[in-house]
Amino acid sequence: MFSVIIPLYNKEISVKNTLESVLNQTFKEFEVIIVNDGSTDNSLEIVQQFKDDRIRIIDKPNGGVSSARNRGIKEANYEWIAFLDADDLW
Numbered sequence: 001m002f003s004v005i006i007p008l009y010n011k012e013i014s015v016k017n018t019l020e021s022v023l024n025q026t027f028k029e030f031e032v033i034i035v036n037d038g039s040t041d042n043s044l045e046i047v048q049q050f051k052d053d054r055i056r057i058i059d060k061p062n063g064g065v066s067s068a069r070n071r072g073i074k075e076a077n078y079e080w081i082a083f084l085d086a087d088d089l090w
Contacts, residue, residue: 001029001030001031001077001078001080002029002030002031002078002079002080002081002082003030003031003032003033003072003076003077003078003080003081003082004022004030004031004032004033004082004083004084005033005035005069005072005073005076005081005082005083005084006018006019006022006032006033006034006035006072006083006084006085006086007035007037007065007068007069007072007085007086008034008035008036008037008039008043008044008047008068008086009036009037009038009039009043009062009065009068009086010039010040010041010043011039011041011043011086011087012039012041012042012043012046013087014086014087015043015046015047015086015087016046017089018084018085018086018087018088018089019032019034019047019050019055021089021090022084022090023050023052023054025090028054030054030078030082031054031055031056031076031077031078032052032054032055032056033056033058033072033075033076034047034055034056034057034058035058035060035068035069035071035072035075036057036058036059036060037060037061037062037063037064037065037067037068038060038061038062038063043086044057044059056075058071058072058075065085069083
């Protein structure tokens with residue numbers, strides 16, 4: 001098992017495709033940690049539409065992508081970590 005950490009800041013245009021690309025992988029044993037880094041657009045609402053027990057959302061004030069990744073690492077349940085930006089696809 002591993003943890004996928006996705007920092008989220010104002011990516012309403014792309015985050016749906018990013019999450020779908022992760023969830024559609026053939027390997028299914030992972031968690032997804034979305035770290036909402038103080039988004040001011042509809043990014044968080046788009047993520048909340050996904051109903052998958054593997055997804056956790058962490059809210060924090062904006063501190064930049066590095067602080068969001070570090071928070072995700074602290075929240076991760078698994079030793080192995082994968083980083084993915086909210087505008088990238090697998």
